[in-house]
Amino acid sequence: MSFIKLLFLVFASSAVLSAFMMVTTRNTVYAALYLVLTFFSTALTWLLLEAEFLSIVLILVYVGAVMVLFLFVVMMLDVNTAATREGFVRFLPLGAGVAIIMMLEMSLVLGPKLFGLDVYPAPVPKAADYSNTEAIGSVLYTVYVYPFEIAAVILLVAMVAAIMLTLRRRPETKYQDAAAQAKVRREDRVRMVKMESETRVADIAKQGDGA
Amino acid sequence: MAEFLSPLLNLFPEGLRELILILIQIMLVVMPLVIAVAYTTYAERKVIGYMQVRIGPNRVGPIGLFQPFADVFKLMFKEIIIPSAANKFIFFTAPVIILFAALVAWAVVPFDDGWVIADVNAGLLYVLAVGAAGVYGVILAGWASNSKYALLGGLRSAAHKIAYELAMGFALVGVLMASQSLNLQDIVRAQSGSVLHWYWLPLLPMFVVYFISGVAETNRAPFDIAEGESEIVAGFHVEYSGMGFVLFMLAEYASMILISALTAIMFLGGWLSPFQGTFLEAAFAWIPGIIWMFAKIAVLLFLFIWFRATFPRYRYDQIMRLGWKVLIPVTLVWIVVEGVAVYFKLGPWFA
Numbered sequence: 001m002s003f004i005k006l007l008f009l010v011f012a013s014s015a016v017l018s019a020f021m022m023v024t025t026r027n028t029v030y031a032a033l034y035l036v037l038t039f040f041s042t043a044l045t046w047l048l049l050e051a052e053f054l055s056i057v058l059i060l061v062y063v064g065a066v067m068v069l070f071l072f073v074v075m076m077l078d079v080n081t082a083a084t085r086e087g088f089v090r091f092l093p094l095g096a097g098v099a100i101i102m103m104l105e106m107s108l109v110l111g112p113k114l115f116g117l118d119v120y121p122a123p124v125p126k127a128a129d130y131s132n133t134e135a136i137g138s139v140l141y142t143v144y145v146y147p148f149e150i151a152a153v154i155l156l157v158a159m160v161a162a163i164m165l166t167l168r169r170r171p172e173t174k175y176q177d178a179a180a181q182a183k184v185r186r187e188d189r190v191r192m193v194k195m196e197s198e199t200r201v202a203d204i205a206k207q208g209d210g211a
Numbered sequence: 212m213a214e215f216l217s218p219l220l221n222l223f224p225e226g227l228r229e230l231i232l233i234l235i236q237i238m239l240v241v242m243p244l245v246i247a248v249a250y251t252t253y254a255e256r257k258v259i260g261y262m263q264v265r266i267g268p269n270r271v272g273p274i275g276l277f278q279p280f281a282d283v284f285k286l287m288f289k290e291i292i293i294p295s296a297a298n299k300f301i302f303f304t305a306p307v308i309i310l311f312a313a314l315v316a317w318a319v320v321p322f323d324d325g326w327v328i329a330d331v332n333a334g335l336l337y338v339l340a341v342g343a344a345g346v347y348g349v350i351l352a353g354w355a356s357n358s359k360y361a362l363l364g365g366l367r368s369a370a371h372k373i374a375y376e377l378a379m380g381f382a383l384v385g386v387l388m389a390s391q392s393l394n395l396q397d398i399v400r401a402q403s404g405s406v407l408h409w410y411w412l413p414l415l416p417m418f419v420v421y422f423i424s425g426v427a428e429t430n431r432a433p434f435d436i437a438e439g440e441s442e443i444v445a446g447f448h449v450e451y452s453g454m455g456f457v458l459f460m461l462a463e464y465a466s467m468i469l470i471s472a473l474t475a476i477m478f479l480g481g482w483l484s485p486f487q488g489t490f491l492e493a494a495f496a497w498i499p500g501i502i503w504m505f506a507k508i509a510v511l512l513f514l515f516i517w518f519r520a521t522f523p524r525y526r527y528d529q530i531m532r533l534g535w536k537v538l539i540p541v542t543l544v545w546i547v548v549e550g551v552a553v554y555f556k557l558g559p560w561f562a
Contacts, residue, residue, distance in 0.1 A: 029301075029354060036347070056336040060380075064343020065373055068350065072369045075354045075362065131332050133393055178532055 008048055015041035028074045036067050050126055053133040236328045240317050248464040249279035255516045262520040289453035294357055297450065301355035306451070306458035309348025313465040316341040320472050321396045323482045323500040334395040335383055338473060339376075342428060346372045348462065349430070349437060349447050356450035364446025367527060368430065368437035374534030375427040375434075381542035382421035385414050386477045388549050389560060399481035404559060405488030409480040413552070413560040416545045418478040420538045422511070425470035427534070429463060431515055433522035434530060441524070471511035472504070479507045 015038050022034035039062045046055035126132075140148050223231050253268065253275070260267025268275035293299060319334040321327040331337055346369065353365020387393060389410055390401040402409045411418045427434040438446040448459045475481060482500030486492050525533070553561045 033301075033351075052331075052333045053336070056333055056340045059340040060336065060343055064340060064346065064376065068343075068346055068369050068373055071347075071350055071354075072366060075350070075366065129332075131393075133333055133336070176528070178529075 004048060008045060011041045011044040011048070015045065028077060029071065032067060032071050032074050035070075036063055039063050039067070050123075050130075051132055053136050233328065237318075240320075240328060241314060244314070244317065244465060244468065245461070247468055248461055249283070251464045251468065251512060252282070252460070253279050254512070255519070258513070258516045259520045262517075283457065286453055286457045291453040291455060292450070294450050296357040298355040298357065301351050302450075303455070305348050305352035305355055306455050306462070307348075308351065309345055309462040310458050310465075312341055312345030312348065313462040313469065316469055319395055320469070321399065321476065321481065322504050324396070324400075326501065327396060330396060331394070333393045335387060335393040335398070335477075338395075339380055339383065342379075342466075343376060345462075345466065352451070352459070353437075353447040356447075358450050360443040360445070360449045361447050363443050364437045364439065364449070367439070368447060371427060371434065371436065371527075371530050371534065374531060375424040375538070378420050378534060378538035378542055379424040379428065381539060381546065382414075382417040382424065383477070384546055385417040385542065385549055386410060388546070388553055389414060395476050395481075399476055399483065402480045403483055403487065406480070406485050408488075408559060409478065409483070410560070411478040414478065414545070414549070416541050418474070420542050421478065422470075422474055422514070423538065424534075425474060426515065426518060427530070429466045429470055429515075431463070431467065432519040433525050435524060436527055436530060439524065467512060467515050468508060471508045471515070474511055475504060475507035479511075481507075 018034045018037040018041060022031045022038060025031050025034060039058060043055040043058040043063075046052075046058065256278070257267040257275070268278040271277040271281045293302065316338050318329045319327065319331045319337055321330075349368040349372075350365045353361045353363075353368070356362070386398060390398040392398055392401065430437050436446075438448070443449070448456060451459060480503075482504045484492065484495055484498065484500070484503055486495045549561075555561075
């Protein structure tokens with residue numbers, strides 16, 4: 001067994017194991033962390049496939065951004081662990097059934113019959129200066145430019161929709177207008193009053209005497 | 212470097228040599244880094260001291276030079292206190308994660324032409340991804356401490372890191388467009404010519420945004436709301452004492468140095484001499500590139516300290532506004548401008 005194969009087995013088993021733990025663990029923060037581990041292991045298996053761009057982007061996007069937001073929400077929840085356990089046994093047969101059907105379907109399509117080494121020979125290892133990023137980029141922006149742009153537009157629409165859903169005017173809430181704050185000059189806030197200095201009544205009386 | 216070590220390596224069996232070489236290279240980077248971290252803390256206290264018309268540390272050793280070691284020994288022998296309701300496993304894992312992220316990015320940082328542990332093609336992406344993984348240390352430390360202050364610190368950090376990571380990523384897109392490469396060594400080589408060829412000039416907004424985001428990413432003043440002494444005591448590491456606290460500090464200063472090194476590589480020409488292309492080039496040719504690299508890192512580190520002594524801490528909503536509404540739009544606009552410049556091959560940078 002070569003070293004690469006050993007690495008693959010380690011990463012793949014860690015991915016499967018952590019995915020399993022993510023579903024079965026009772027602590028929601030642990031579940032999120034197991035999902036992070038799953039992403040990491042998957043990214044490392046991709047790295048073995050010389051897909052360094054996708055692998056690093058998987059870590060960057062899912063581990064670095066998506067899961068951080070997940071943790072953000074999960075950390076603030078005070079989840080009753082007993083309540084989440086309640087339905088576990090009841091829904092176990094259904095979940096197991098779905099899982100088995102999915103496994104069967106995937107093994108039918110991805111099995112050695114259609115994706116075996118004789119159908120798809122193992123790719124030749126690329127030279128050290130081969131840039132996977134460049135290869136993906138040049139295909140993505142030429143051959144697949146329309147699907148790529150359409151996917152981007154769909155994402156944009158989803159983003160706009162999500163923002164619109166949460167956007168509601170609340171007249172009772174006070175907002176800060178940073179531009180207005182920055183624009184304020186001294187004249188808007190402070191009024192300079194020029195006044196003649198007053199003289200004491202006694203002085204006026206004295207002046208009167210003198211005159 | 213490999214030739215220099217070959218007599219030593221020959222002592223080991225064939226299969227182990229590469230592993231030993233890598234281990235030696237890692238030690239060559241990590242040991243100086245730890246010393247640099249120690250003396251960055253000293254420099255910070257000294258510089259801020261002088262800025263505030265104080266002397267700063269001056270008791271341990273000549274002009275206080277052994278102060279960092281005194282601090283480390285003090286912290287090492289302190290009792291480690293574990294909050295009774297803390298999640299012990301994550302409580303101890305969090306500082307390890309944050310330190311891991313601060314150290315592992317150094318693998319792709321070139322100190323001179325060819326002086327790098329791993330010459331990775333996607334080095335820029337790797338640095339971003341590792342930085343993203345470092346957020347977990349802060350968030351988990353906040354959660355595992357089971358303290359309200361710590362949790363608030365962790366949440367604040369999660370929100371602001373995502374905002375500034377985006378700005379940082381966009382700034383790096385600019386560097387990628389200019390250099391046509393993700394390899395950090397190629398990025399430096401693409402800047403050779405003169406000081407005016409370095410990317411700080413054509414990518415000035417990116418440079419500023421990157422450095423601001425870098426200050427925010429490392430949780431340094433004025434963006435240190437995750438710690439925020441005045442409102443949440445010490446934020447995510449309020450419950451840590453002794454070695455746990457040392458690891459957080461070590462990671463913070465190591466990532467400060469890392470951000471400085473990356474800024475130097477991507478915008479200030481890395482190991483390139485600032486006299487390149489002028490009549491002084493030959494006169495200064497004897498200085499090795501690594502010295503220039505260190506000088507640039509030192510200047511940027513000084514900026515970190517200067518910021519801390521100058522600016523008051525941002526309010527949380529101000530940080531969010533700056534990240535989302537100022538820095539990200541600035542980078543987006545400059546990417547378009549740069550795209551036009553690249554299309555028309557605007558010299559000398561994009562030719």
